[in-house]
Amino acid sequence: MNPELFFRALSDGTRLRCLLLMLSEESLCVCEFVHALDLSQPRVSRHLGHLRDLGIVQDERRGQWVHYRLHPGLPAWAHEVLQAVFLAEGVSDLRQRLVAMPNRPSISCD
Amino acid sequence: MNPELFFRALSDGTRLRCLLLMLSEESLCVCEFVHALDLSQPRVSRHLGHLRDLGIVQDERRGQWVHYRLHPGLPAWAHEVLQAVFLAEGVSDLRQRLVAMPNRPSISCD
DNA sequence: CATGGATATATGGATGTCCGCATGTGTTGC
């Protein structure tokens, strides 16, 4: 993992918030990100795909849905970077939107 | 300090190496960065100025020279981010160039 | 005040990034 590329990935608000949300929620599908961030589906999908191409996150199809999580092989220093921002900023606003989402696939599928 | 802007600053190799060097060396003048990184003076100066405008570093003129250091008011989380990369990557190559530099202002001025 | 060294900035071109919109692909269920 190249630090320059990693930080470039984090320099976009959409990607950063997605990553902090994954740090907090383990695994989410695209429509949950769309709802929590209140952004268009193509926009979220493109950023998640970008993070996948960089090896920062991992995707997994579950039927209709595609779930994204932080890549298990993410270097320790990269994880520490995300943790530092997470502790300082939090994602409570995003989590609130998430729990208010009707028909969450991650929940109904369990 | 906005995380997005901070990470955007770190997404450039020149700026990131300057910051890691400041983490290791406390305070350096522009010509020392130029020598350690082996880059053009305008290029280094522009990037350091960019970091100053963002409040990430602090400059101080000492006669002919301008010294740059990490900004004392840098938030803890930002410092932790730099530390994480520093511990993982190191800057030994840059430090070697630095000690090999003839007539270092930081040394002869002390 | 002229000179030289250290640093900053102006300019213009090449490249990269991000977005909205439209459309394509894959999956489920009837």
Added chain:
DNA sequence: GCAACACATGCGGACATCCATATATCCATG
């Protein structure tokens, strides 16, 4: 097979970023 949903991608425009080159500013010294 077809309709509906979830997700991905192609495209073009607006905008930012980065660089090399040239030039300007600032300061110490003679």
